Amino acid sequence: xxxxxxxxxxxxxxxxxxxxxxxxxxxxxxxxxxxxxxxxxxxxxxxxxxxxxxxxxxxxxxxxxxxxxxxxxxxxxxxxxxxxxxxxxxxxxxxxxxxxxxxxxxxxxxxxxxxxxxxxxxxxxxxxxxxxxxxxxxxxxxxxxxxxxxxxxxxxxxxxxxxxxxxxxxxxxxxxxxxxxxxxxxxxxxxxxxxxxxxxxxxxxxxxxxxxxxxxxxxxxxxxxxxxxxx
Amino acid sequence: xxxxxxxxxxxxxxxxxxxxxxxxxxxxxxxxxxxxxxxxxxxxxxxxxxxxxxxxxxxxxxxxxxxxxxxxxxxxxxxxxxxxxxxxxxxxxxxxxxxxxxxxxxxxxxxxxxxxxxxxxxxxxxxxxxxxxxxxxxxxxxxxxxxxxxxxxxxxxxxxxxxxxxxxxxxxxxxxxxxxxxxxxxxxxxxxxxxxxxxxxxxxxxxxxxxxxxxxxxxxxxxxxxxxxxxxxxxxxxxxxxxxxxxxxxxxxxxxxxxxxxxxxxxxxxxxxxxxxxxxxxxxxxxxxxxxxxxxxxxxxxxxxxxxxxxxxxxxxxxxxxxxxxxxxxxxxxxxxxxxxxxxxxxxxxxxxxxxxxxxxxxxxxxxxxxxxxxxxxxxxxxxxxxxxxxxxxxxxxxxxxxxxxxxxxxxxxxxxxxxxxxxxxxxxxxxxxxxxxxxxxxxxxxxxxxxxxxxxxxxxxxxxxxxxxxxxxxxxxxxxxxxxxxxxxxxxxxxxxxxxxxxxxxxxxxxxxxxxxx
Numbered sequence: 001x002x003x004x005x006x007x008x009x010x011x012x013x014x015x016x017x018x019x020x021x022x023x024x025x026x027x028x029x030x031x032x033x034x035x036x037x038x039x040x041x042x043x044x045x046x047x048x049x050x051x052x053x054x055x056x057x058x059x060x061x062x063x064x065x066x067x068x069x070x071x072x073x074x075x076x077x078x079x080x081x082x083x084x085x086x087x088x089x090x091x092x093x094x095x096x097x098x099x100x101x102x103x104x105x106x107x108x109x110x111x112x113x114x115x116x117x118x119x120x121x122x123x124x125x126x127x128x129x130x131x132x133x134x135x136x137x138x139x140x141x142x143x144x145x146x147x148x149x150x151x152x153x154x155x156x157x158x159x160x161x162x163x164x165x166x167x168x169x170x171x172x173x174x175x176x177x178x179x180x181x182x183x184x185x186x187x188x189x190x191x192x193x194x195x196x197x198x199x200x201x202x203x204x205x206x207x208x209x210x211x212x213x214x215x216x217x218x219x220x221x222x223x224x225x226x227x228x229x230x231x
Numbered sequence: 232x233x234x235x236x237x238x239x240x241x242x243x244x245x246x247x248x249x250x251x252x253x254x255x256x257x258x259x260x261x262x263x264x265x266x267x268x269x270x271x272x273x274x275x276x277x278x279x280x281x282x283x284x285x286x287x288x289x290x291x292x293x294x295x296x297x298x299x300x301x302x303x304x305x306x307x308x309x310x311x312x313x314x315x316x317x318x319x320x321x322x323x324x325x326x327x328x329x330x331x332x333x334x335x336x337x338x339x340x341x342x343x344x345x346x347x348x349x350x351x352x353x354x355x356x357x358x359x360x361x362x363x364x365x366x367x368x369x370x371x372x373x374x375x376x377x378x379x380x381x382x383x384x385x386x387x388x389x390x391x392x393x394x395x396x397x398x399x400x401x402x403x404x405x406x407x408x409x410x411x412x413x414x415x416x417x418x419x420x421x422x423x424x425x426x427x428x429x430x431x432x433x434x435x436x437x438x439x440x441x442x443x444x445x446x447x448x449x450x451x452x453x454x455x456x457x458x459x460x461x462x463x464x465x466x467x468x469x470x471x472x473x474x475x476x477x478x479x480x481x482x483x484x485x486x487x488x489x490x491x492x493x494x495x496x497x498x499x500x501x502x503x504x505x506x507x508x509x510x511x512x513x514x515x516x517x518x519x520x521x522x523x524x525x526x527x528x529x530x531x532x533x534x535x536x537x538x539x540x541x542x543x544x545x546x547x548x549x550x551x552x553x554x555x556x557x558x559x560x561x562x563x564x565x566x567x568x569x570x571x572x573x574x575x576x577x578x579x580x581x582x583x584x585x586x587x588x589x590x591x592x593x594x595x596x597x598x599x600x601x602x603x604x605x606x607x608x609x610x611x612x613x614x615x616x617x618x619x620x621x622x623x624x625x626x627x628x629x630x631x632x633x634x635x636x637x638x639x640x641x642x643x644x645x646x647x648x649x650x651x652x653x654x655x656x657x658x659x660x661x662x663x664x665x666x667x668x669x670x671x672x673x674x675x676x677x678x679x680x681x682x683x684x685x686x687x688x689x690x691x692x693x694x695x696x697x698x699x700x701x702x703x704x705x706x707x708x709x710x711x712x713x714x715x716x717x718x719x720x721x722x723x724x725x726x727x728x729x730x731x732x733x734x735x736x737x738x739x740x741x742x743x744x745x746x747x748x749x750x
Binding site: 052053054055056057058059158163164165182184 | 385
């Protein structure tokens, strides 16, 4: 579990945050959260699909990074192995702790990115927030807003009955077999069967590009298989 | 063609009334303008008895078919998951230091006794000293550990371990009323039925009410509970008592709060044998429903309350116990002319195997499926329905009696009387005689709508230690190795499930908060 603390100059006055070029925290994760606004770019490299949150059972959109739990085929010690970086991963170690009235910018103090020597400072000598920190805070807030839009997008899919459970069976050239269950994807048949009225309504919400991006991204499973073979 | 049946009136608004009306309206598509119209009239001031808070797994299909969201249903009815029953002290008289129990679980994963009956292999010692229930069913381990039958990510109404619900019956009626008037096209009238009118041929024509005038219909469903306003009040169909077989005639019920908000919730009904009956213990979300079903010939009300309070523990202090007279038996006919009785107006067996709501579902399903649309087609369905349900009730009585009549308890007259041969129905007696030397097989249960089948009988027989001696016939069972592997697999899967499944309370709290997804 993340050890989350609100950021303060008294506690974190001398803290520095290392550059996170490899998205190190995703090393043992076989998926990364993605928001609806990044479906199109993310779909160029990863299957962009849906899973159920193990704590709440509610749907989340993700980019699939590996063929089995704890496997990230895009992680390497020197650099992230894809052109696109899922935005949620780039925000580490920052996150927003949302209360009823106010929200607090926090950091995960267990993150390896936190140190006292390398990287960007959070506060200057006078204890004022650095421009860099303000910038990060802004990004986190914007990202959280995107997650709300994503929840609405998923609700739209569910209301239109467009998501189906999917088991991915994959056989690599070396005959290794992988079965990934617990995945959910856009149901092409149901999408095609929508009435003109319902389809037009979807078009007006602007959801179509993300829907088709997700649909086409299923082919990126071969990208994962290729990376697996190259290992 | 004779007179068409276009209007149905359901009399009574308990679980039986609302379930029957909902199932009928759904099946007949009552929302469409040309369909059969279903109206339910219920008394605004007669309290609902709230029969049984236990259900069978069939209820999941019923609720899903009615278009009910599982999370909404559970939240609004204080419902929890039920995975079976645990029978405590039924085999032998307990002592201060010794008490035994066995399970009748709702699923028997990897033990599909129809394909490969493990019972003979268990009898021949292939599972060592492990009791039958633990040897063949992972669910017993899940119940012992207080775990839920599924996860929050499991699809609504899907199961990892088979389950039904414990629920607040009063809230369930209210929930169904709300759902079915809104989504299924049922018309709801609150009034007291004061008189039932018959036509010249002896069919029910209408009922008169105190505040809503005369309600006419072509077909009537009597869900008025033990008052049986139509089937008995108007049609004079007599009640056949079964008190020579099952002796319990009184229940004392209490609602006992939990010690605190995170007290674990049992995921099975705990049925504990007592000196003159048995106590039930059912964990809902916010309280335990606890009660004592007993024979007034074998104890006094005062003594019964003492027994109940001792069982219920310190949290029952100051909680009132409600006395409910039970009249076990069934109607000579359930369906007569244009009236069918469903629920307690039709029959009542004590709640030991929680069959009350199940038999309401079964009755309503058959009525809806075979629904006669004209008067001259009534006779055919009436005969079939009566035959089927007479058999179902007889079989249910047999199965409930089985729990009593093979006990080794002799500590009170109650248990001794229960084993008296004259109190055992002859069909059951014949089976028991055969099962002394042969384990039951699927051919013992060849009737399509048998309410209790092979697995249930095996759990109770061998839970009660009514073990067949088949040592002389061991050569007929040569698949020892295969059986041993299956027993090992049950143990292995049981351990896996213990790691995988959340605690029962944990999942209930989550369902109330997040619900289950439909996909």
